[in-house]
Amino acid sequence: MIIAVDFDGTIVEHKYPQIGKPIPFAIETLIQLQKERHLLILWTVREGELLQNAIDFCASKGLVFYAHNANYPEGDEEDAPRKLKAEMFIDDRNLGGLPDWGVIYNAIQATVNGADSFNAIMSANALDNGRKVKKGFFSSVFGK
Template identity: 60%
Template sequence: MIIAVDFDGTIVEHKYPAIGREIPFAIETLKKLQAERHKLILWSVREGRLLDEAVQFCRERGLEFYAINRDYPEEEKGQNNHYSRKLKADLFIDDRNLGGLPDWGTIYEMVSRKLSYEDLMRKYEEDYEPEKPKVFFSRLLGK
């Protein structure tokens, strides 16, 4: 899959224009997805020096992106009449998702098992068994 990933609030805590602390397991999960042959595109509002800092932050942690703020590495605004800020990605990982950003373990499970958010919630509901209240005599006898 081609996966577009936001930076601020998704890979790092939202401290824009500064770079916040890395969100636990973000880089490791993205590197694992890359190892499984997914193409990652950094899709950020950052531009210029701020974008370079974000790319360098990831690079220092061993994460290289297939493309940055474009569909493919060679795409150039001035030489491509199809250039668009709308990406042709299969999936977007962004803290501005409806419902917010799941933890990175959940994100990995959803991507690797091709689960929708609805599938995942249904799975959790099926696995959940509420604790049954003890009857009065069981509590008295400590059972």
């Protein structure tokens, strides 16, 4: 899967333009996802030197992205598309905020294994993380 990953507030605590402390298990999870052949794109508002600082920081921890703010490695920021061709985005500005990285990992696994709805993905997490999704919650809200 092609996964776009934000930097500030997602991989590290939000201290832009500085680099915050790593968010627990973010880098470890992303490296594991690469081992499982997912393709990771760094997708950040950072440009120029600030972007390079983020790239270098991640590289120093063993995390090297396939591309930065572009669909392909040779793409440069000037040619960045309006929207990446990613299949999934991990961003602290997601609806509901950034889940724990364990939850993110399980959600990706569930997606790879065929879960095709938010409810199915979060149910997989409820089993694995003790983060309970109240049974019937979605149906009671959405009437399905």
